[in-house]
Amino acid sequence: MRFSNxxxxxxxxxxxxxxxxxxxxxxxxxxxxxxxxxxxxYLPLGKMVLDNISRVVKEELDSAGxxxxxxxxxTPASLWRESGRFEKYGxxxxxxxxxxxxxxxLGPTHEEMxxxxxxxxxxxxxxxxxxxxxxxxxxxxxxxxRFGLMRGREFLMKDGYSFHIDxxxxxxxxxxxxxxxxxxxxxxxxxxxxxxxDSGAIGGSGSxxxxxxxxxxxxxxxxxxxxxxxxxxxxxxxxxxxxxxxxKEPFKKVYTPNATTIEEVSAFLxxxxxxxxxxxxxxxxxxxxxxxxxxVIRGNDTLQEIKACxxxxxxxxxxxxxxxxxxxxxxxxxxxxxxxxxxxRVVIDKRFQDATGLVxxxxxxxxxxxxxxxxxxxxxFFEDIxxxxxxxxxxCCGGNLYYTKGIEVGHIFQLGTRYSDPLxxxxxxxxxxxxxxxxxxxxxxxxxxxxxxxxxxHDDKGCIxxxxxxxxxxxxxxxxxxxxxxxxxxxxxYEQLKSKGFKVLLDDRKERxxxxxxxxxxxxxxxxxxxxxxxxxxxxxxIDRDDLVSKTLPLDIFIxxx
RNA sequence: CGGAGUGUAGCGCAGUCUGGUAGCGCACCUGGUUUGGGACCAGGGGGUCGAAGGUUCGAGUCCUUUCACUCCGACCA
Numbered sequence: 001m002r003f004s005n006x007x008x009x010x011x012x013x014x015x016x017x018x019x020x021x022x023x024x025x026x027x028x029x030x031x032x033x034x035x036x037x038x039x040x041x042y043l044p045l046g047k048m049v050l051d052n053i054s055r056v057v058k059e060e061l062d063s064a065g066x067x068x069x070x071x072x073x074x075t076p077a078s079l080w081r082e083s084g085r086f087e088k089y090g091x092x093x094x095x096x097x098x099x100x101x102x103x104x105x106l107g108p109t110h111e112e113m114x115x116x117x118x119x120x121x122x123x124x125x126x127x128x129x130x131x132x133x134x135x136x137x138x139x140x141x142x143x144x145x146r147f148g149l150m151r152g153r154e155f156l157m158k159d160g161y162s163f164h165i166d167x168x169x170x171x172x173x174x175x176x177x178x179x180x181x182x183x184x185x186x187x188x189x190x191x192x193x194x195x196x197x198d199s200g201a202i203g204g205s206g207s208x209x210x211x212x213x214x215x216x217x218x219x220x221x222x223x224x225x226x227x228x229x230x231x232x233x234x235x236x237x238x239x240x241x242x243x244x245x246x247x248k249e250p251f252k253k254v255y256t257p258n259a260t261t262i263e264e265v266s267a268f269l270x271x272x273x274x275x276x277x278x279x280x281x282x283x284x285x286x287x288x289x290x291x292x293x294x295x296v297i298r299g300n301d302t303l304q305e306i307k308a309c310x311x312x313x314x315x316x317x318x319x320x321x322x323x324x325x326x327x328x329x330x331x332x333x334x335x336x337x338x339x340x341x342x343x344x345r346v347v348i349d350k351r352f353q354d355a356t357g358l359v360x361x362x363x364x365x366x367x368x369x370x371x372x373x374x375x376x377x378x379x380x381f382f383e384d385i386x387x388x389x390x391x392x393x394x395x396c397c398g399g400n401l402y403y404t405k406g407i408e409v410g411h412i413f414q415l416g417t418r419y420s421d422p423l424x425x426x427x428x429x430x431x432x433x434x435x436x437x438x439x440x441x442x443x444x445x446x447x448x449x450x451x452x453x454x455x456x457x458h459d460d461k462g463c464i465x466x467x468x469x470x471x472x473x474x475x476x477x478x479x480x481x482x483x484x485x486x487x488x489x490x491x492x493x494y495e496q497l498k499s500k501g502f503k504v505l506l507d508d509r510k511e512r513x514x515x516x517x518x519x520x521x522x523x524x525x526x527x528x529x530x531x532x533x534x535x536x537x538x539x540x541x542x543i544d545r546d547d548l549v550s551k552t553l554p555l556d557i558f559i560x561x562x
Numbered sequence: 563c564g565g566a567g568u569g570u571a572g573c574g575c576a577g578u579c580u581g582g583u584a585g586c587g588c589a590c591c592u593g594g595u596u597u598g599g600g601a602c603c604a605g606g607g608g609g610u611c612g613a614a615g616g617u618u619c620g621a622g623u624c625c626u627u628u629c630a631c632u633c634c635g636a637c638c639a
Binding site: 011013036037127145146260262280281303319325479480488513514519533534 | 563603639
């Protein structure tokens with residue numbers, strides 16, 4: 001295609017709102033246009049990249065036996081009520097009414113719709129397994145959209161759903177999808193890692209995320225330096241030994257004035273923070289109720305809120321105000337699991353199991369207990385609720401764990417019957433018995449991938465597209481279109497490359513050389529051929545975008561070499 | 563949700579304190595020169611100053627309300 005005919009509004013200036021490199025370059029190079037908070041238009045170049053990514057996704061999924069469909073974007077709320085998610089999904093779900101006052105939602109994900117589709121057409125085990133997917137718009141009313149395409153409200157996602165007769169077959173498909181996803185991200189030229197993950201609002205068990213490694217990633221992932229273990233911080237686990245106090249202090253209440261933080265308590269009583277029970281009180285929200293919960297962790301740990309939330313099966317955890325604390329009978333700075341108000345649920349971190357000689361708040365102003373053994377506590381239960389720290393030991397091999405940042409581009413879940421049960425999606429097995437489908441669900445953030453590719457592949461001049469994602473394979477740059485020989489040679493090379501099957505962009509604009517080069521570097525097409533001054537000796541230049549190294553080649557050899 | 567900030571030409575901004583004909587750079591249009599690293603000269607087009615209401619002879623500027631957008635945070639007891 002000719003540059004002069006394409007809408008590619010490049011810009012020298014960085015738009016105000018962009019902070020992330022990918023966002024800046026995608027805007028400046030004319031791939032996307034901002035239309036509102038978390039909403040973007042795709043211009044021709046952006047649409048080409050989007051289509052390339054979709055194509056790779058589709059090819060790999062189809063060859064793995066999945067089938068593409070397209071579901072309605074607007075979903076009747078009744079389906080969401082049946083699954084129980086109409087209330088549970090929270091404010092991210094955009095709800096609205098039609099003229100007849102019926103409730104609808106804009107689909108943030110399509111489990112309900114897909115289950116409904118299959119329920120109506122699949123009745124027998126003979127029709128299974130089945131893997132259906134779509135590449136379609138999603139809408140999530142994010143609390144705070146940011147980072148351009150990375151966290152928009154409207155975005156393009158591939159979502160797939162598989163249906164099986166039993167767990168075993170669902171797991172087979174899960175691993176097939178894991179492999180298929182690896183193929184997709186490898187083809188797109190990404191450096192990624194597969195990690196264990198929390199299942200979040202989708203529900204189900206056994207989920208894995210595909211993380212593109214990048215400093216700007218929003219997720220913290222924990223990886224092992226000596227084995228393959230990797231997990232999102234929300235789900236990461238590690239080895240631990242329960243803390244034991246060397247000093248055998250007898251149990252007693254002690255006066256601890258002005259010691260409201262772990263540091264102060266630890267210093268005042270001369271005990272290691274690891275032996276201090278830090279209490280984080282939260283309100284756990286459920287569908288129709290809420291409860292105050294005390295999460296008890298070691299003084300040197302931090303609460304992992306997702307794990308904590310899962311430990312009490314809550315929808316969400318929220319902070320307590322000063323007033324709420326008081327109403328619950330809790331005293332900030334002096335909370336403890338021993339002799340706590342009865343209505344309060346206590347969850348203790350697993351790391352405390354069998355621990356002895358601990359310190360905790362006495363639920364009484366300016367007092368702490370010392371010499372507590374965990375066995376003294378009643379009506380408590382143990383869960384893993386703290387964030388793994390760098391330097392903790394890997395559960396698999398004992399190696400050191402460390403943090404890195406990742407962009408979540410894919411997530412696969414073993415759902416089981418989480419949706420088929422409530423939606424009564426059943427089939428008849430070989431004994432003629434009704435059974436709910438056993439399901440898996442698989443997502444890829446297609447529009448987010450555009451940003452992820454650039455986050456991982458750019459320099460200080462602009463984008464560097466990977467082979468399969470690039471809007472064009474090669475750009476033909478005519479240095480000066482008023483030079484007839486350059487112009488005619490440019491056109492000829494352009495036609496030749498096209499006939500060889502390349503996607504070619506011809507920069508035939510009436511601009512100066514430097515201007516065109518800046519645009520080339522900003523847009524980031526993998527290779528360019530420059531038809532310029534060297535043509536007088538019968539040469540052209542071939543340049544690679546990633547290293548910007550150029551090779552001078554005689555015209556006839558150039559065509560061969562390509 | 564909490565905190566901070568910004569809305570003036572397509573983009574980036576000045577003008578607001580101290581009310582008096584709406585400005586600059588980039589981009590755009592016309593003509594000419596230039597043509598290997600975002601050129602130059604000359605001429606030109608483009609604005610409900612986020613919106614509504616108020617004060618005033620007069621409001622981009624002062625007052626009230628409202629909307630939108632951006633950034634930071636959502637830790638700890």
